[in-house]
Amino acid sequence: MLGTGLLKGLAVTAKNFVGSFHDPKRYTTVEYPEQPTKLPENYRNFPFLVFDGEQPIDGLRCVACKICEAECPPQCIYIIPDRDEKGRPTKKPKVFDLDVSVCMSCQICVEVCPFDAIKMDQHFEIATADRFNGLLLHREDLAKSDAYYHSIHPTEAAQVDEILAEAKRKAEAKAKPAAPAAPAAVKPPEPPAPAV
Numbered sequence: 001m002l003g004t005g006l007l008k009g010l011a012v013t014a015k016n017f018v019g020s021f022h023d024p025k026r027y028t029t030v031e032y033p034e035q036p037t038k039l040p041e042n043y044r045n046f047p048f049l050v051f052d053g054e055q056p057i058d059g060l061r062c063v064a065c066k067i068c069e070a071e072c073p074p075q076c077i078y079i080i081p082d083r084d085e086k087g088r089p090t091k092k093p094k095v096f097d098l099d100v101s102v103c104m105s106c107q108i109c110v111e112v113c114p115f116d117a118i119k120m121d122q123h124f125e126i127a128t129a130d131r132f133n134g135l136l137l138h139r140e141d142l143a144k145s146d147a148y149y150h151s152i153h154p155t156e157a158a159q160v161d162e163i164l165a166e167a168k169r170k171a172e173a174k175a176k177p178a179a180p181a182a183p184a185a186v187k188p189p190e191p192p193a194p195a196v
Contacts, residue, residue: 041153044120046100047109049142056143061117063091068109068118076102077109096139100126116160122152 030037053059064081082094109118121144128134150157 039122041155043122044105044107045124046103046105046121046126046137047098047118047142048121048144049096049139050117050119050146050149051143052146056145057092057139060092060139060143061115062093062096063115063117064089064093064096065114067112067114071108071112073106073108074102074104076100093139096142098137098142099135100137101131101135116164119149119153119156 050061051057051059052061064079066079066081069075069077069079076099078095078097078099079093080095081089082092084090105120107120110120126135146157
């Protein structure tokens with residue numbers, strides 16, 4: 001019969017309309033921006049740098065190994081390692097820039113980082129009138145605490161903490177001097193065999 005598909009579609013619409021008044025879980029309207037949206041834990045937007053402790057720059061986990069810069073498909077990460085007085089590179093980035101106008105949120109930088117220093121953020125309100133400098137995030141803009149990381153990705157952060165704690169235990173065990181071996185017990189000489 002002509003129009004049965006239309007009637008079925010209208011029946012589904014009427015069912016959902018009536019059901020939404022009786023079941024508050026079915027409400028989908030969120031009064032954004034007055035009411036912030038709760039994002040799922042696995043939501044990802046742009047990367048940020050994790051730091052431990054109180055000092056954002058001194059506590060960065062990043063050691064400027066430049067693996068994320070090399071592996072980034074759109075080449076939106078730019079790193080310059082810091083140097084000491086003698087010109088030797090230190091294990092800190094002097095410059096860590098991220099161009100979010102180019103970043104495609106692929107998470108490859110997170111996957112290749114051997115130090116769990118770079119993670120994906122959930123902050124998505126980054127609109128700016130300055131499309132050149134406003135979308136270029138520097139090391140100071142990207143540094144966020146480990147507590148912040150725990151607040152947006154609690155399950156993943158707990159797993160990372162376990163991995164880092166295990167690595168720290170192994171490093172401490174390796175650095176600890178080995179206990180001297182106990183001297184071998186001296187075996188008394190055997191008496192000579194009797195002559196036949």
